[in-house]
Amino acid sequence: MTGHWLLRHRQTAADRTWTRVTDAVTWLQTMYESNPPFEREDGMQAYVCLEQKVTYAMDALPRGVDVCWVHYTKSSSLVSCSVVCCANHHHPNILCPLPPT
Numbered sequence: 001m002t003g004h005w006l007l008r009h010r011q012t013a014a015d016r017t018w019t020r021v022t023d024a025v026t027w028l029q030t031m032y033e034s035n036p037p038f039e040r041e042d043g044m045q046a047y048v049c050l051e052q053k054v055t056y057a058m059d060a061l062p063r064g065v066d067v068c069w070v071h072y073t074k075s076s077s078l079v080s081c082s083v084v085c086c087a088n089h090h091h092p093n094i095l096c097p098l099p100p101t
Contacts, residue, residue, distance in 0.1 A: 001090070001091070002066040002068060002082055002084050003066060003084060003085075003088040003090050003091035003094060004091065004094070005082075005084045006084060006086055006088060006091070006094045006095070006096065006097055007094060007097075008097070009097045012097040012098045013098075014098065017098050018083075021057075021058060021061045021062055022058075024057075024061060024067075024083045025054055025057045025058055025061070025083075027081075027083070028053070028054075028057060028067065028069055028081055028083060029050065029054065031069075031079070031081040032050060032053070032069060032079075032081070033050075035073050035077075035079040036073065036074070037071035037072065037073065037079075038071075038072055038073060038074045038076075039074075046071075047071050053069055057083070061083060061085060063089060064085045064087055064088055064089030064090075065085065065089050065090070066082060066083060066084045066085055066088065066090075067082065067083045068080065068081070068082040069081045069082070086099070
């Protein structure tokens with residue numbers, strides 16, 4: 001469960017902690033664009049488009065719902081990027097490891 005990642009205190013870093021949803025979504029977009037998903041040979045869409053991903057993230061994150069984007073790249077590498085909310089909607093009793101100042 002992604003909310004349990006808040007228990008990983010040693011992996012907390014200020015440069016990966018955001019207080020604004022737009023900053024978190026910008027990071028997700030940057031990671032996506034740096035590692036684009038593979039394109040199917042038949043022209044069909046393999047994954048939800050970036051615009052839909054951004055729309056969902058902008059809706060879910062302010063409600064304390066984590067967002068995970070996972071896809072395979074052209075080289076068959078798996079890319080997994082997640083934003084875990086704190087306070088977390090599904091794990092309200094887990095404290096923020098690096099609360100905003």
